[in-house]
Structure formats: structure tokens, C-alpha cells
Amino acid sequence: MAEKVLIYSRFPKAQMVRIGERFDLLDAGGKPPLSVFSADELKDVRTMITAGGHVLPAEVMDMMPALGAIICYGTGYDGVDFKAAAERKVVVGNSPGANAASVADLALTLMLAATRRLIPADQYVREGGWSDRKPSPLMAPQPGNPGRKVGVYGMGEIGRKIASRVAAFECDVAYTNRTKYDELPYRYEPDLAALVEWCDVLMIAVRAGAETHHIIDAKMLKKLGPNGYVVNISRGSVIDQAALTQALADKTIAGAGLDVFETEPHAPDALTAFPNVVLTPHIGGHTLDSHIGMQDCVIANLDAFYAGNTLPYAVKA
Amino acid sequence: MAEKVLIYSRFPKAQMVRIGERFDLLDAGGKPPLSVFSADELKDVRTMITAGGHVLPAEVMDMMPALGAIICYGTGYDGVDFKAAAERKVVVGNSPGANAASVADLALTLMLAATRRLIPADQYVREGGWSDRKPSPLMAPQPGNPGRKVGVYGMGEIGRKIASRVAAFECDVAYTNRTKYDELPYRYEPDLAALVEWCDVLMIAVRAGAETHHIIDAKMLKKLGPNGYVVNISRGSVIDQAALTQALADKTIAGAGLDVFETEPHAPDALTAFPNVVLTPHIGGHTLDSHIGMQDCVIANLDAFYAGNTLPYAVKA
Numbered sequence: 336m337a338e339k340v341l342i343y344s345r346f347p348k349a350q351m352v353r354i355g356e357r358f359d360l361l362d363a364g365g366k367p368p369l370s371v372f373s374a375d376e377l378k379d380v381r382t383m384i385t386a387g388g389h390v391l392p393a394e395v396m397d398m399m400p401a402l403g404a405i406i407c408y409g410t411g412y413d414g415v416d417f418k419a420a421a422e423r424k425v426v427v428g429n430s431p432g433a434n435a436a437s438v439a440d441l442a443l444t445l446m447l448a449a450t451r452r453l454i455p456a457d458q459y460v461r462e463g464g465w466s467d468r469k470p471s472p473l474m475a476p477q478p479g480n481p482g483r484k485v486g487v488y489g490m491g492e493i494g495r496k497i498a499s500r501v502a503a504f505e506c507d508v509a510y511t512n513r514t515k516y517d518e519l520p521y522r523y524e525p526d527l528a529a530l531v532e533w534c535d536v537l538m539i540a541v542r543a544g545a546e547t548h549h550i551i552d553a554k555m556l557k558k559l560g561p562n563g564y565v566v567n568i569s570r571g572s573v574i575d576q577a578a579l580t581q582a583l584a585d586k587t588i589a590g591a592g593l594d595v596f597e598t599e600p601h602a603p604d605a606l607t608a609f610p611n612v613v614l615t616p617h618i619g620g621h622t623l624d625s626h627i628g629m630q631d632c633v634i635a636n637l638d639a640f641y642a643g644n645t646l647p648y649a650v651k652a
Numbered sequence: 653m654a655e656k657v658l659i660y661s662r663f664p665k666a667q668m669v670r671i672g673e674r675f676d677l678l679d680a681g682g683k684p685p686l687s688v689f690s691a692d693e694l695k696d697v698r699t700m701i702t703a704g705g706h707v708l709p710a711e712v713m714d715m716m717p718a719l720g721a722i723i724c725y726g727t728g729y730d731g732v733d734f735k736a737a738a739e740r741k742v743v744v745g746n747s748p749g750a751n752a753a754s755v756a757d758l759a760l761t762l763m764l765a766a767t768r769r770l771i772p773a774d775q776y777v778r779e780g781g782w783s784d785r786k787p788s789p790l791m792a793p794q795p796g797n798p799g800r801k802v803g804v805y806g807m808g809e810i811g812r813k814i815a816s817r818v819a820a821f822e823c824d825v826a827y828t829n830r831t832k833y834d835e836l837p838y839r840y841e842p843d844l845a846a847l848v849e850w851c852d853v854l855m856i857a858v859r860a861g862a863e864t865h866h867i868i869d870a871k872m873l874k875k876l877g878p879n880g881y882v883v884n885i886s887r888g889s890v891i892d893q894a895a896l897t898q899a900l901a902d903k904t905i906a907g908a909g910l911d912v913f914e915t916e917p918h919a920p921d922a923l924t925a926f927p928n929v930v931l932t933p934h935i936g937g938h939t940l941d942s943h944i945g946m947q948d949c950v951i952a953n954l955d956a957f958y959a960g961n962t963l964p965y966a967v968k969a
Binding site: 349436437440441443444447448451453454456457459460461465466468474475476477478479480481482499500502503504505600601602607613614615616618621622623624625626 | 666753754757758760761764765768770771773774776777778782783785788791792793794795796797798799816817819820821822917918919924930931932933935938939940941942943
């Protein structure tokens with residue numbers, strides 16, 4: 336008989352098809368498992384699949400007393416209470432790198448679209464402003480990419496792929512990261528403030544967590560400056576969203592490209608009103624190949640766990 | 653006294669400021685010069701500035717009997733009647749390469765936005781579909797870039813910059829071009845049909861003219877296939893726009909990114925109704941640095957002409 340796997344977060348059905356072919360899935364669909372399944376149904380559930388950003392506290396773990404592994408679908412694992420997991424001897428796995436190209440590609444899409452004002456441009460054509468030769472202040476020429484200073488915050492797999500793509504646009508690339516990598520052909524800045532002071536476009540590719548919470552605040556946005564753009568494909572928590580909204584309103588910065596938000600799925604009206612932002616519904620890792628890669632990691636982790644082996648894609652807390 | 657220069661096409665005033673500081677500009681603003689200025693005012697005009705795609709026939713040249721040089725603002729010169737110019741001993745100049753990075757960047761922006769469905773994604777967030785968790789078939793995951801086959805049609809300065817940018821996205825790149833360049837690290841296809849048969853995304857960077865008119869027709873679009881995208885930043889005339897509209901309607905291809913159209917400024921309603929296209933109002937060369945580069949070429953051409961020298965940026969017909 337197939338092993339039981341609890342699905343904690345709300346995933347589109349299509350993403351679980353391959354996993355469902357090998358395991359007996361109990362889909363809680365984003366609700367507390369005990370509100371969907373009985374204690375009896377959950378008592379022998381040993382593994383669960385979660386979206387890394389979804390808050391997963393001790394009390395949810397305790398709904399499955401036999402729980403041994405939490406498998407994050409994706410790279411992130413910031414929602415998992417690692418202390419609680421460790422106390423319960425629950426291991427945590429993720430899908431490192433499987434979505435890196437997809438996320439980096441969206442970061443570039445957002446950067447290019449925001450700096451080139453693609454959304455107003457498409458709208459100008461569709462709504463007939465162009466054929467009517469209506470004045471379009473939003474269509475005034477903007478700075479181009481050659482020589483543009485792009486700062487990458489976080490130089491993991493996604494940050495590296497962002498940097499190599501940005502470099503192809505003849506931009507200058509710098510980064511900051513806990514570790515300096517001498518093999519990388521990019522300028523290194525020792526801290527975020529120096530990077531932000533230097534760059535015109537800030538690409539946020541840092542891992543979310545307590546130490547990066549609201550690290551992009553009003554002060555940082557002021558450093559980014561009136562020609563500056565911020566692109567976030569990491570987690571909404573990294574940016575103080577109220578400060579960002581204010582900075583866009585008073586033109587402290589020039590624009591933004593955002594795939595992630597503080598409270599998902601929700602982009603506040605104050606943000607969606609700006610023409611100089613590009614907004615996507617957390618689709619960074621959302622390509623067919625990326626999903627297959629993430630599913631491969633999930634399946635490999637589950638197979639290893641049930642075989643009594645260590646997870647091939649384990650998260651070290 | 654400053655020399656007179658006729659401005660033939662309709663240009664935003666900002667683009668002529670630097671040129672106006674050195675020359676006495678007579679701005680016809682897109683109208684036949686004789687409908688705006690008297691024959692007497694035009695009789696000693698020796699140079700004119702035009703947008704390369706703007707039709708410039710013999711009869712317009714004859715409105716300025718002293719005409720000696722036609723200076724195209726931009727790379728293109730397809731609107732100029734070269735035979736008529738040669739008969740009148742009028743030289744033609746352009747701004748080669750000055751806008752190549754800007755145009756290539758827009759090509760990538762269109763490719764990324766179309767293949768990632770950026771316009772519907774932004775709309776889904778702005779209109780509240782995401783927060784309401786409305787089903788969004790348009791947001792289904794699409795193929796990603798790694799391994800994507802991208803064909804570049806035309807390997808001039810713009811085509812080369814498109815190819816190097818596309819390669820950074822881990823795509824496979826091929827091209828077709830009259831000349832095969834052995835130094836380029838991309839696969840060469842001897843003709844357009846073979847390139848289109850091979851690729852998933854066709855990037856049109858070929859020079860417009862009689863031999864490329866409607867070369868992308870219903871047959872080519874069928875070769876591109878149901879997962880194929882076409883991106884055009886060259887000239888609208890290269891694509892049979894009616895065939896493209898039909899191919900989008902019956903899903904012969906997956907989508908398109910278009911900066912240029914058959915009759916500008918006009919994108920027909922049949923095109924603007926598709927959610928799987930991205931449309932921009934011919935802004936390929938439209939960045940601040942690109943405009944400065946093009947103005948540098950225009951000024952250098954005018955200065956040379958009035959000094960009695962050959963044009964530094966001359967077009968060989």
C-alpha cells in the first residue's frame with residue numbers, strides 16, 4: 336500500500352499529479368490538517384509537503400504524531416519552525432536550485448518590464464492611445480541597460496543566475512552576500528547599504544528569515560534613490576511594504592517589480608494603483624521544467640525517507 | 653548663421669533639442685513640407701532628417717530643390733527611395749548601431765513577457781483575481797528558458813545583441829543571415845524556413861525591404877507551431893499581419909511580442925484583443941542613451957555634409 340503524505344499548503348492539483356501516482360495524498364488544501372481529517376486519519380502520517388513560505392508551527396506538526404519529515408516544495412523553508420521540528424526529530428527537505436533558472440528569469444522579466452515601462456506601453460497600444468496620438472508622459476524615454484548598475488542581494492543559485500543574465504545586458508553587476516566568491520566576475524560590496532548606495536536596480540535574491548525581515552526599509556529605499564528600481568522575487572517579508580508604497584508615492588524611487596508580497600495572495604490597492612510597478616502573483620518558480628525539477632526533489636526526498644535513508648535534499652537548520 | 657535642416661517626420665520635440673542648438677530646424681511634423689512651408693522657405697534647404705520607416709518619395713525630395721542629404725534618425729532607411737535620391741545626387745545617412753542595445757533589450761523584454769504571460773499576470777494581481785483566488789487558466793505554468801530553441805533572423809548589430817542576451821538565459825541559439833559568421837558561437841541555419849522549423853521563439857531582427865516583405869506568412873507561422881512565439885522589433889512589413897492575427901486566433905502559434913506593425917501608429921483591434929501577445933508602440937530604440945547615440949550620428953552626419961565631407965554614417969544603397 337502506498338504511504339500516506341499530507342499536503343499542508345494549497346497547491347494546484349496539477350503540481351501533485353506525479354507525487355500522487357506514488358503516494359496516498361491527504362490534501363488539507365491550506366487548512367489545519369485536523370480541520371479536514373480526523374485524528375485517526377492523521378495518526379500514521381509520517382511525511383508532509385508544504386510550501387516553504389507557509390507558516391508551519393509546532394501545533395500543526397503535533398496534529399501528526401508520527402511525523403518524521405517535512406518536505407518543502409520549492410527552495411524556501413522560511414515558514415517552518417525548525418526548533419519545533421528538531422525537538423520532534425522531524426527532518427526538513429526542500430528542492431534546492433530546481434527553480435533557480437525560472438526565478439532568475441522572472442527577476443529579469445520584472446527588471447526589464449519595470450525599467451522599460453512595459454505595462455503602460457502595452458496598455459497605451461491596446462487602449463488606442465497610440466493610434467490616437469495621445470500624449471503619453473509615461474512613454475518618455477528611460478535610461479537603457481548598458482552601463483546600468485545592478486546590485487544583486489544574495490548570491491545563492493538564484494542570485495548567480497540573475498547576475499549572469501544581467502551581465503549579458505551590458506550592465507555593471509555587483510553583489511553582497513555573507514560569503515565573497517573570488518571566482519565570480521562581479522564587484523563585491525561588503526554590506527547591503529553600500530550595494531544599495533551604488534546601484535540603480537536592486538535585485539533581491541536573499542533567503543528570507545528573521546535577519547532579513549524588513550531589511551529594505553524607508554532608509555534603504557532613500558539610498559536607492561529617485562532613478563532606482565527594486566525587484567523582489569525572494570519573499571515579501573524582506574521589504575517593508577508600507578515603506579515601499581510610500582517611496583513609490585513620493586517618488587523616492589523610480590519603480591518596482593514584485594513577485595512576492597507581505598501577505599499573499601494579496602497586493603494592496605496602494606501598490607496596484609502605480610503604473611511604474613510590475614506585479615506578478617508569486618510565479619517565480621512557475622514554469623513547467625521548474626515544477627518537474629521541484630517534483631523530482633520532493634519524490635526523491637520522500638522515497639529516501641521511507642527507505643530509511645537521509646534526505647538527498649535536506650535543509651540544514 | 654545656422655544652416656537650415658528640414659524635419660520631415662513627426663518627432664517628439666525632446667529628440668530634436670540638441671540638433672536645434674546647432675541648426676535652424678524647419679519642422680514639417682510629418683506633413684508634406686510644401687504644405688507647411690513656402691517654396692521660398694524651402695528653396696535653400698540642403699538637408700533633411702527623417703525616420704527611416706517613413707515613406708520618402710521623389711516628390712518630397714523635389715520640394716527642396718537644393719537637397720543634398722537625407723539623414724535618417726535611427727538605423728532603418730527602408731522608407732527612402734534610394735533610386736530617386738541617387739538620381740538627385742542626394743546622399744543618405746543613418747545612425748547605425750546607436751540603438752542596437754536598446755532594441756535588443758526590448759526584444760528580450762517582449763520574449764520574456766510573452767512566454768511568461770506577464771501582461772495577464774500583472775492584470776490578475778491588479779484586478780484582484782489573485783486575492784480572490786479566482787481560477788486563472790492563463791496562469792498555468794509555461795515552458796521555461798533553459799533549453800528553449802531561439803532563432804534569430806538577421807545577424808546585424810541588433811541580432812548579435814539579441815543572441816548574446818538570449819544565450820545568457822540558457823537557451824539554445826541559432827540564426828540565419830545572408831552571411832555565416834564562423835566566429836559566432838551559434839548554430840547557423842542556411843535559410844529562414846529551416847530556422848523557423850527548428851525554433852520555439854523566432855526573433856525578427858532582419859532589415860526591412862522588398863525581399864523581406866511579408867516573409868513571415870501563414871506557412872512560416874505554421875512551421876513555428878503551437879508552442880512557438882514570434883517577436884518582432886524590426887519592421888511591421890516583415891510579417892503578414894493578417895496571417896499572424898489568424899495564427900493567434902486559431903492557436904497555430906502560442907503567442908507574440910510586437911513592437912512594430914504594418915500601419916503605424918496602429919495595432920488592429922483583432923491583435924489587441926489577444927491576452928497572449930505583448931504590444932509596444934515602436935519604442936525599440938527608445939531609451940535615453942540610445943537617443944543620445946542617434947543624435948550624435950545625426951549631428952556628425954550634418955556637420956560632415958556642411959563641411960563638404962562624406963558622411964561618417966552613410967548608407968550604401
